[in-house]
Amino acid sequence: MGMFHLLLPILLFHGLHRVASGAAADDDRFVFSGFAGANLTLDGTATVTTDGLLQLTNGTVQLKGHAFFPAPFRLRGSRGGSGVRSFSASFAFGILTTYPNLSCHGIAFVVAPSSNFSGALAAQYMGLANIDNNGNASNRIFAAELDTMQNIEFDDIDNNHVGINIDGLRSVRSHTAGYYDDDDGENGTFHGMSLISGDVMRAWVDYDGEAARIDVTIAPLERPRPARPLVSATYNLSDVLTEPAYIGFSSATGPIDSRHYILGWSFGVDAPAPAIDITKLPKLPRLGPKPRSRVPEIVVPIAIAAFLLALGVAAALVVRKRLRYTELREDWETEFGPHRFSYKDLFHATDGFDDKRLLGAGGFGSVYKGMLRTSKLEVAVKRVSHESRQGIKEFVAEVASIGHIRHRNLVRLLGYCRRKGELLLVYDYMPNGSLDKYLHCYDGGDKHEPILNWAHRFQIIKGVASGLLYLHDKWDKVVIHRDVKASNILLDKEMNGRLGDFGLSRLYDHGTDPQTTHMVGTMGYMAPELVRTGKASPLTDVFAFGTFLLEVTCGQRPIREDDAQGDSILLVDWVLEHWHGGTLLETMDPTLQNDYNVDEACLVLKLGLLCSHPHANARPRMQQVMEYLDGDTPVPELASTHLSFGVLALMKNNGFDPHVLAYPPSSVLSIGTISDLSGGR
Ligand SMILES: Nc1ncnc2c1ncn2[C@@H]1O[C@H](COP(=O)(O)OP(=O)(O)OP(=O)(O)O)[C@@H](O)[C@H]1O
Ligand SMILES: *[C@@H]1O[C@H](CO)[C@@H](O)[C@H](O)[C@H]1NC(C)=O
Ligand SMILES: *[C@@H]1O[C@H](CO)[C@@H](O)[C@H](O)[C@H]1NC(C)=O
Ligand SMILES: *[C@@H]1O[C@H](CO)[C@@H](O)[C@H](O)[C@H]1NC(C)=O
Ligand SMILES: *[C@@H]1O[C@H](CO)[C@@H](O)[C@H](O)[C@H]1NC(C)=O
Ligand SMILES: *[C@@H]1O[C@H](CO)[C@@H](O)[C@H](O)[C@H]1NC(C)=O
Ligand SMILES: *[C@@H]1O[C@H](CO)[C@@H](O)[C@H](O)[C@H]1NC(C)=O
Ligand SMILES: *[C@@H]1O[C@H](CO)[C@@H](O)[C@H](O)[C@H]1NC(C)=O
Numbered sequence: 001m002g003m004f005h006l007l008l009p010i011l012l013f014h015g016l017h018r019v020a021s022g023a024a025a026d027d028d029r030f031v032f033s034g035f036a037g038a039n040l041t042l043d044g045t046a047t048v049t050t051d052g053l054l055q056l057t058n059g060t061v062q063l064k065g066h067a068f069f070p071a072p073f074r075l076r077g078s079r080g081g082s083g084v085r086s087f088s089a090s091f092a093f094g095i096l097t098t099y100p101n102l103s104c105h106g107i108a109f110v111v112a113p114s115s116n117f118s119g120a121l122a123a124q125y126m127g128l129a130n131i132d133n134n135g136n137a138s139n140r141i142f143a144a145e146l147d148t149m150q151n152i153e154f155d156d157i158d159n160n161h162v163g164i165n166i167d168g169l170r171s172v173r174s175h176t177a178g179y180y181d182d183d184d185g186e187n188g189t190f191h192g193m194s195l196i197s198g199d200v201m202r203a204w205v206d207y208d209g210e211a212a213r214i215d216v217t218i219a220p221l222e223r224p225r226p227a228r229p230l231v232s233a234t235y236n237l238s239d240v241l242t243e244p245a246y247i248g249f250s251s252a253t254g255p256i257d258s259r260h261y262i263l264g265w266s267f268g269v270d271a272p273a274p275a276i277d278i279t280k281l282p283k284l285p286r287l288g289p290k291p292r293s294r295v296p297e298i299v300v301p302i303a304i305a306a307f308l309l310a311l312g313v314a315a316a317l318v319v320r321k322r323l324r325y326t327e328l329r330e331d332w333e334t335e336f337g338p339h340r341f342s343y344k345d346l347f348h349a350t351d352g353f354d355d356k357r358l359l360g361a362g363g364f365g366s367v368y369k370g371m372l373r374t375s376k377l378e379v380a381v382k383r384v385s386h387e388s389r390q391g392i393k394e395f396v397a398e399v400a401s402i403g404h405i406r407h408r409n410l411v412r413l414l415g416y417c418r419r420k421g422e423l424l425l426v427y428d429y430m431p432n433g434s435l436d437k438y439l440h441c442y443d444g445g446d447k448h449e450p451i452l453n454w455a456h457r458f459q460i461i462k463g464v465a466s467g468l469l470y471l472h473d474k475w476d477k478v479v480i481h482r483d484v485k486a487s488n489i490l491l492d493k494e495m496n497g498r499l500g501d502f503g504l505s506r507l508y509d510h511g512t513d514p515q516t517t518h519m520v521g522t523m524g525y526m527a528p529e530l531v532r533t534g535k536a537s538p539l540t541d542v543f544a545f546g547t548f549l550l551e552v553t554c555g556q557r558p559i560r561e562d563d564a565q566g567d568s569i570l571l572v573d574w575v576l577e578h579w580h581g582g583t584l585l586e587t588m589d590p591t592l593q594n595d596y597n598v599d600e601a602c603l604v605l606k607l608g609l610l611c612s613h614p615h616a617n618a619r620p621r622m623q624q625v626m627e628y629l630d631g632d633t634p635v636p637e638l639a640s641t642h643l644s645f646g647v648l649a650l651m652k653n654n655g656f657d658p659h660v661l662a663y664p665p666s667s668v669l670s671i672g673t674i675s676d677l678s679g680g681r
Contacts, residue, residue, distance in 0.1 A: 031266035033280040041068040052282040054262040056251035064127030068115035068248030083238040086209040090273040092263040094284040103196040104254035106147040113242035123254035124151045135168035144205045173233040179219045180228040212236040341417045378429035409467030411500035432491035454596035460497030467499040469622040484544035524558025539616040546611025555589025572612045
């Protein structure tokens with residue numbers, strides 16, 4: 001965020017100079033050349049920045065802001081009459097937007113019976129009116145709008161115009177933004193201006209009470225006031241304005257995060273608005289690229305030469321450094337900006353992806369622990385290699401949307417970064433690592449984690465169920481996890497189970513032609529129909545969840561060595577055999593040493609079998625799973641015909657090694673090769 005702090009705040013303090021007029025009643029003029037210390041009535045997003053800018057909108061979308069002079073003005077009754085007197089306002093303004101050619105919705109100078117616009121709407125209503133009262137003569141509002149969006153409903157002429165409005169958003173008169181140059185003959189030639197250029201501009205709004213004429217004029221800051229107004233209308237404001245009347249500004253954002261600023265403002269009744277001292281105006285912050293330099297022409301070539309020289313000297317160093325941090329960035333990514341991390345930050349966060357920082361490696365890539373420098377947040381950075389462009393866009397879109405998900409049982413995905421052939425995903429760091437380490441601590445691992453007791457396990461099971469339910473049913477759209485398994489359950493510092501890694505397998509799962517669809521999953525967790533068709537669904541997640549339940553309860557991997565024949569069988573089949581034999585509790589993890597709640601354990605084992613049912617339709621949905629786990633509904637009795645599906649045997653017969661549990665991208669299963677399994681039973 002390139003905020004400018006070039007000038008000391010003290011230099012920007014110009015305060016309020018309320019000029020007493022000799023002829024008219026007191027307080028009928030004021031001038032602000034900058035707003036530091038100004039007494040204004042502000043609401044909504046409006047604030048006065050430390051630099052003395054009046055910021056009407058702050059870059060947050062769909063909000064409005066108002067700034068009014070705190071005391072109302074008496075506009076009526078000069079020279080014995082009761083009509084509205086002449087008045088005149090001038091102000092300097094600037095509009096900043098994150099997109100080069102899109103901004104919304106603009107600024108309006110307003111004269112109104114009240115400074116309370118709480119009932120008005122943002123976006124195209126510009127904080128002036130709402131659907132019900134727009135255009136209603138009882139509003140008694142006069143406004144000069146600087147409108148940066150074309151709203152057909154209000155007959156806007158274009159997305160860059162100045163309009164004179166009475167009681168609503170439909171203009172009495174309007175004209176494309178610009179000014180008539182006095183140097184070009186009597187009436188001048190029209191020069192267009194872009195309200196959203198990011199340049200500071202000036203505007204003048206004048207009402208001639210005698211002629212009932214309204215003039216609005218704008219010009220670039222450095223130009224004198226043009227003689228010919230941009231828009232004029234004859235309208236008797238005596239029929240509109242109340243006594244007294246508040247004067248100020250209204251502004252609103254729509255779907256684009258624009259910022260609307262007033263830099264200086266003056267007003268006078270029965271007199272021209274006092275001159276604003278433009279040398280004292282605060283500086284507008286810059287978003288995006290810097291404007292063209294206005295340095296005199298002689299200096300420019302010298303500056304360029306010096307710059308080139310400096311560039312030449314620095315080039316070698318920079319190029320070296322650049323190569324190290326180069327990223328891949330494409331146009332479509334701009335909308336995902338907030339979720340993008342710079343490679344440099346991630347590089348530094350992980351000490352250059354140091355091996356000492358390695359947390360582990362999975363099928364998709366290595367995971368490093370890191371600490372973000374600016375926020376001091378501990379993160380886990382996953383490096384995934386991807387060669388093809390295909391699927392990346394969908395994936396990043398999913399990352400961006402998933403990035404909004406907040407749930408206590410989901411590992412938060414903070415953002416991503418792309419380099420050539422590489423994708424980096426940034427997650428919240430989970431200090432207690434993945435669940436599988438606790439379950440299988442005796443088979444081969446050198447680290448011995450403490451054994452999880454049953455209460456903990458049950459707690460984790462419930463947590464994971466609620467995380468998965470959230471993805472399936474509670475989030476805006478259905479998110480299929482596609483890779484539920486013990487190694488993707490991470491434990492936070494309170495030992496809550498959190499699902500991680502969601503969406504990732506999506507990266508390798510985007511083909512539409514079933515012959516080319518590559519399926520990713522982990523053996524033992526893949527539902528039969530997923531193996532057959534390659535199509536993931538919430539019910540294939542439920543299948544994997546079932547296997548996970550058994551894994552946690554039995555403390556065994558989803559594919560187990562069967563001692564008897566030295567052969568491998570699915571954990572589901574093994575538990576099922578015990579269930580048929582009435583010895584279900586013999587499957588419980590021996591390391592629990594019979595210290596568990598029998599009812600809960602039976603419930604989880606049965607639920608595991610039910611969720612891993614070979615027929616998708618027989619599996620419960622996560623909503624029901626949750627009810628079973630909470631004990632709200634009893635688990636239905638399993639049918640005695642409950643059969644498992646010998647996926648494993650089929651796989652083995654087709655040359656797959658069941659000992660390779662996860663299929664990394666380099667060896668993704670091709671449905672083409674295994675489609676001949678579909679008939680098997
Ligand atoms: N957010 C995290 N916080 C802490 N450790 C993590 C985090 N994410 C992953 N890890 C660690 O990194 C290891 C590797 O994770 P990764 O997800 O790459 O592998 P996996 O889940 O075993 O396999 P797959 O890629 O097939 O899902 C995990 O076992 C875990 O210990
Ligand atoms: C803008 O103002 C609104 C309301 O005052 C506030 O909720 C929001 O956080 C602000 N946004 C920024 C970027 O400061
Ligand atoms: C701001 O102006 C209003 C109206 O003139 C006045 O009542 C109020 O006291 C002023 N506040 C400050 C802080 O000067
Ligand atoms: C903005 O500019 C881009 C490219 O410069 C163009 O594709 C897009 O249509 C423009 N949008 C509008 C609203 O003018
Ligand atoms: C503004 O008007 C609304 C009703 O339109 C009222 O509820 C609210 O209290 C008013 N706010 C102020 C500050 O007077
Ligand atoms: C205008 O507003 C007044 C007061 O709120 C209301 O009584 C009247 O019905 C409105 N007129 C129209 C045309 O909506
Ligand atoms: C200037 O404008 C006035 C009023 O619109 C018109 O009468 C006059 O002819 C114009 N003069 C020129 C030179 O165009
Ligand atoms: C405007 O209206 C007021 C009262 O309605 C009237 O006194 C005045 O003469 C009108 N002015 C013009 C220029 O018509």
